[in-house]
Each structure stands twice: as C-alpha cells, then as structure tokens.
Amino acid sequence: MNASTTAIDFATQFLRRNRRAERQIITPEGVPLAVELADYGERASAFLIDLTIWLIATIAVLLLLVLTPFHAGGTILVALLLFTAFVVRNLYFIHFELSWYGATPGKRLVGIRVIDRRGGPLLPSAVIARNLTREVEIFIPLGVLISASAAARSGAWEYLMLGAWLACFAGLVFFNRDRMRAGDLIAGTIVIAMPRQRLLGDLVETSARFTFTDRQLQAYGTLELQVLEELLRRPDAPETPTLLRDVCDRICRKIDYKESVPDTEIVIFLRDFYTAQRGYLEREQLFGRRRADKHQTVERRK
Amino acid sequence: MSLQADQDRNGDAKVATLELPAIVLKSTQFRRAREAGWLELEGLVETVEKRGMRTLTPDQLQQLPLLYRSTLSSLSVARAIALDRHLLLYLENLALRAFLAVYSPPARFLESAGKFLRTDFPTAVRSARWHFLIACAALAVGLLVGFWLVAGDEAWFTTLVPSALTDGRGPGSTRASLLEGEIFAPWPGIAVSLGIVANFLFSHNTIVGILTFSFGLAAGIPTIMLLAYQGLTLGAFIALHYNRQLTVDFLGWIAIHGVTEIGAVLLCGAAGLVLADKILFPDRYSRVDSLAMHGRRAAEIAVGAVLMFFVAAILEGVFRQLVASTPWRFTIGALTGIGWLVYFTWPVLARVRASRRPAVRPDLGVGIASTSVT
Numbered sequence: 085m086n087a088s089t090t091a092i093d094f095a096t097q098f099l100r101r102n103r104r105a106e107r108q109i110i111t112p113e114g115v116p117l118a119v120e121l122a123d124y125g126e127r128a129s130a131f132l133i134d135l136t137i138w139l140i141a142t143i144a145v146l147l148l149l150v151l152t153p154f155h156a157g158g159t160i161l162v163a164l165l166l167f168t169a170f171v172v173r174n175l176y177f178i179h180f181e182l183s184w185y186g187a188t189p190g191k192r193l194v195g196i197r198v199i200d201r202r203g204g205p206l207l208p209s210a211v212i213a214r215n216l217t218r219e220v221e222i223f224i225p226l227g228v229l230i231s232a233s234a235a236a237r238s239g240a241w242e243y244l245m246l247g248a249w250l251a252c253f254a255g256l257v258f259f260n261r262d263r264m265r266a267g268d269l270i271a272g273t274i275v276i277a278m279p280r281q282r283l284l285g286d287l288v289e290t291s292a293r294f295t296f297t298d299r300q301l302q303a304y305g306t307l308e309l310q311v312l313e314e315l316l317r318r319p320d321a322p323e324t325p326t327l328l329r330d331v332c333d334r335i336c337r338k339i340d341y342k343e344s345v346p347d348t349e350i351v352i353f354l355r356d357f358y359t360a361q362r363g364y365l366e367r368e369q370l371f372g373r374r375r376a377d378k379h380q381t382v383e384r385r386k
Numbered sequence: 387m388s389l390q391a392d393q394d395r396n397g398d399a400k401v402a403t404l405e406l407p408a409i410v411l412k413s414t415q416f417r418r419a420r421e422a423g424w425l426e427l428e429g430l431v432e433t434v435e436k437r438g439m440r441t442l443t444p445d446q447l448q449q450l451p452l453l454y455r456s457t458l459s460s461l462s463v464a465r466a467i468a469l470d471r472h473l474l475l476y477l478e479n480l481a482l483r484a485f486l487a488v489y490s491p492p493a494r495f496l497e498s499a500g501k502f503l504r505t506d507f508p509t510a511v512r513s514a515r516w517h518f519l520i521a522c523a524a525l526a527v528g529l530l531v532g533f534w535l536v537a538g539d540e541a542w543f544t545t546l547v548p549s550a551l552t553d554g555r556g557p558g559s560t561r562a563s564l565l566e567g568e569i570f571a572p573w574p575g576i577a578v579s580l581g582i583v584a585n586f587l588f589s590h591n592t593i594v595g596i597l598t599f600s601f602g603l604a605a606g607i608p609t610i611m612l613l614a615y616q617g618l619t620l621g622a623f624i625a626l627h628y629n630r631q632l633t634v635d636f637l638g639w640i641a642i643h644g645v646t647e648i649g650a651v652l653l654c655g656a657a658g659l660v661l662a663d664k665i666l667f668p669d670r671y672s673r674v675d676s677l678a679m680h681g682r683r684a685a686e687i688a689v690g691a692v693l694m695f696f697v698a699a700i701l702e703g704v705f706r707q708l709v710a711s712t713p714w715r716f717t718i719g720a721l722t723g724i725g726w727l728v729y730f731t732w733p734v735l736a737r738v739r740a741s742r743r744p745a746v747r748p749d750l751g752v753g754i755a756s757t758s759v760t
Contacts, residue, residue, distance in 0.1 A: 112489070115458050117482045170592070182493045185435065185486060197486075201678060205490040208498035209506065213685030216692075220600040224593055249608065253600065266603055270661065270685055272678025281479040283424065284472055288414050310471040317472060362469050363411050370412070370467060 107262065107274065109203035117203075119276045121263050122196040127275055133190030138176055142169045173223070177215040182208055191275075201262070201274045214267030221266055225250045287316055287358055293349075294356040300339040301364040307377035309361050316354060328354060413468035420460050424477070427453035427484055434487045454484040507690035508730045510683045514656045517663065521655030524610045525648070528617020529624075536625035546622045555623075561630040570635075570710050591647065591695045595654040599661075599688040606662025613655045620648075638712035641719025643702035649726055650694035657687035694726075 105121040145168050180188040186198035186206050198214070200206050225247070257265045262274050315331060318324070325347075332350045335341070335357060345353045365375060430450050433441060442450070461477040468474060511518070535542040540557035547556075555564065594612065601608035620640075627636035661677065661684050668676035701722070709715055728735070 111485050113458055115462055117485060118478060119482060179495050182495055182498060185490060199486060207682060208493045209682035209686050212689050213682050216596065216685055216689055217600055219596050266600065269677055270681030272681060281476045283476050286414055286417060288411055306469055309469055313471055366411065366413055366467060366469055
C-alpha cells in the first residue's frame, strides 16, 4: 500500500462519514482492486424485491395450473403450491445470478452483485450452492413459522430445537466481517456494492491568475489537496459561498498569502491554488517525496 | 517549464513561481492521452452489463480485453503519479467493472445444467465416496437400532416415528390391513398420485435432505443425527412388518423408489459431511478458504440429490402402486440401483476398460486469483 493510496483512504474516510467496508481482490494481472461490501439494508431490499417478483410469478403459474381443466382436491392444491413455489424461486435466483453477472433483478435495481471472494469467475456451482442454502436460511424457517400451530400438536421441543438451529444459521450474516450468509460461506462468494462512477472534468486550470511560491505550497499535503478537490466538485448549495470564503481565508492565513481575495474571485483563487498545489505535490511525488498530509515532514535534500 | 513565458503572461505578478502553466501537469497530460480509451471501455462495459456479452460486435469483443488491460495499466500509473482523487476512484471503479465483465462470463442455464448432469455431479459424488460410506454407516446404525427396538417392543414404534409419517400404520395394524392398505393398495389414479409426489417431496424429503446438507456447517453432528434418525424410522417400519411376516413384501414395496430416495438422503448426508470435513480439517488453508474451495462440490452433490428426490417421487407416485408384484418391484429397485451406480462410476468404468488415466483433473473451482483482505 503506497502513501498516495493511504491518503485517498484518509480523504475518503474524512469525506464520507459512513465509510463502506472495503475488501481487496487481486486481478490475474496482479493489480489490487478495492471492492465495497454491500450493506445489510441493500441486501435486504434487494431480497424483498426478488421476493415480491417470486410471489407474483408463483401466483401466476399457479393460476395457470388451476385454470387448466385438470381439477384436484385441497391437499393436492397445497402440495402443488409448495412445489411450484420451490421450483420457481430456485430457477429464478439461479437463472438470473448465472446469466446477469451475479445479479438478480432485485440486486440490479439496488446496485449490488455477487462475486467470487478470491477474484475468480463466478462458477455455476457457486451460484447453486448459495441459492440452495437460501432454502435453509429463509424459506424453511418461514415454513416452520407457518406450521407453528402444528408444533403444538407434535412435540414442541423438536420445533424449538429446529428453530434455534435455523436462527443460528440465518443470523450468520451478522456475525462475520465479510457479511457472508451461510450460502456465501459455502460458495466462497461475497456480495458487493457497485456504485457507478462517471468521469468528471479535470479541475486543473490551463492558465493561472493567482500564483504561489514553493514555500507556500509546502504548507499542505495530499489529504488537504483531495479535501479541497472534493469541495470544488461539490454541487452548488446555499451554503457554498460562505464555505468557500471560509476555506479561502484559512488557506490564505496558512500559506501567508498577503493580498486579499475579492468575493467574485474566490473560486478562481481556489482552483488556481488547487492546480498549483497538485502540480507541486505530484512533482515531489515523482522525486520520491510523497506527502500524505500536512503533518508529515518530508526529508529534503538541498 | 518556461519561466520566461510565465513572467510574460503574468506581467507584474510575483517572481519565480515555477508551477504556473498548469498544462505541464503530468497527470493532466496522462489523462488527456488515455481518456478516450477509458470512455470507450466504459461504453462497452455498460453494454455488457445491460444487454450481455452477446450483443457486442466481433470488433468490440476483440477490443474489450485490450481496453481492459490498458485501463488496468492506466490505473497503476495513475496510482503512482496522479493525486486527482476523483480520477483514481473512477479508474478503480471502471477497472473493477471491466474485470468482472472480462473474467466472469455469464453461464447459460441449460448449458450449465447439461454439464452438471454429464460430469460435475458424478465427479463430485465420486470425490466424496468416503463421506458417503460414513453416511451409510450412520444410517445403518440407526436402522439396526430402530429394528432391534421395535422388533422387541412395538410401543417404540409410536415413539420413533412421527405421526405424519405413519399414515395409520402402527402397533395396532394387522397383517391384512398392511397388505391391503399399504403394500398392495390399489392405484388411486394419476391425480392423487401426483399429489402424493409433490406433497411428500416438498413437505418432507427435500427439506430433510437440504437440512442434512446444510447442517454439515455445524461440524456435521446434526447431519449424522439426522441420518441416524432416518435409519431409525426405516428400521422401525421394517420391524413392524417383520413381526407380521411381511418383511420381503415390504422391502419390495420400499425398493421400487427407496433405492433412489435413500441414495439421495445418503448423498445429502455425504455433502454435509464434506462441509464438516473441510471445516474441521482445513489442511493448510484457513477454515473459511477451505470451505469455499470444497463447499461448491458439496452443493453440487446436494443439488443432484434434490433431483434424485424428484426421480424417487415419480417412481413412488406412479410405479409403486401400479406394479403390484414383489419380484417385479425388486427388479425395478435393482435396476434403478444399477442405473445410479453406472451413472456415478461411468468414467471410472470406461477408464478401467480403456485402462488409461484422464489427462485433465476435475476442476475443483479454485479461483484464478489470490486474495488479500484489507
């Protein structure tokens, strides 16, 4: 991990208060890539969406079956219902996770997907493994809940034991660092968030109105530079002018900038300062003198 | 850097500031030179994510890995020279999306299913043969104990077998009621048969099977217990019929679907025991990694077993009451048994016949890249 990455992490931590849990995978080319684990909330909402689709699909299939001339009694209908539900949900999850790059419609809507924990391809057997286990984690407990009345009749302790086991199983996702369900554990997968980044313009100016000396540019490090970048990229809000004014004044004080900056030129000043500061720090970095933040002192040779 | 030009442009500004013309920023030049490639890759990846790999033209397909590699190298360079946080985050995101698009091609459902049935399932079962034998042993112990208990005292039957499974059978049944109501009961017609199929399959067998498999995660103890319990129930039933001199007829009645069904239960148990094995004895890997490497194989066995439950249920629902002769029942049972045996060991048999070893070892699904968790 080099110094600049660390600085990015600092800035990220500083800028996004609820920093996501990051894991790293290494591509076959040897480049480490950071992946962000999906939140419990995201996973729950994706699952709820899928559950809704599943229910609708099951009801539709069942209606088709009932409307056929082939008539059957009550118990057979219940059996048919269970059968249809089982087949539809398993085909649904497995099919979409296989053909949509590890994302069911619910997952895609929420923006999360399943990947192999080690960075390898997502194998069909892994998809099957994590979805078959879902039966035990969610649908069988649901069935147990529904048949709780039956529990009263035939030995309640059995159901209690089963319930305890299943609770342990379903709760597994809350008890490990990588937020893996039992199915993820068996399949070797994790669920990650895939926020889509757009490429925005470069903040660097092509010509500078304000100029700064090397001494002035030594006041800050990478972290401060990136915080300033984030500030400049922030969309306009009512409090933006006062915020920029404040930051501008602080910078002037810190670098001992003598002239006063008029209100109309604050943005230009800040962008010029950003440009100069980035140019300086990048050049220093090329010479092997990285500076993570303003507290770090860099050995300089005269 | 042209000091002269700077001073010219800034006229009366302060002296000797080297950083003036921002155009010389290396990171900006770098970005300008490569930006087009990134944007092209982003477009491709987006198409792939939205509409799939197959909508790409041959030309685009050729471009994708090239652009991916060059973006990856851009990322490495940017990490070394650029301090533009947004750029780094963008490149990292793009590289990850492209990586996933390039390295995890989506599988077609039917193709994977075909491959699963042809090679994956039998291979997985063969690799778990020792676990299968342990599962057999657990079931056998349960069976013997159940038989011994109930043969001695039929009061045990009601204790061992839940009322949902007895279907009216028990210590009160007579030889005649068992013969007419169970073993040689008339075929109730297709509708009721299919009802039995679905009901029995999904209220009982599959759930027990999947539970047996998944509880392998708890070091396999519940798996063994479930297997032994299944044996106990079966043993109790056999003893009930043994006491009424119906053993052979009952075994025939069971055999027609039981070979498949009990085979599936045992396979689920074996799959659960594979999980337990890899958790308890992770070899030189961490427990989680060991589980990830072998868990998929175990899941393959479990899925195959669920499919076997299907087959068993169809045999049970259709053939069991249609074929009302014990020798024929045994024949069908034996045929299914031989069929499964051949299915699972076919490559081995073929290899023995051709007496040569396969060049390629089965892929255990170990990932292509190493991992490090920050």
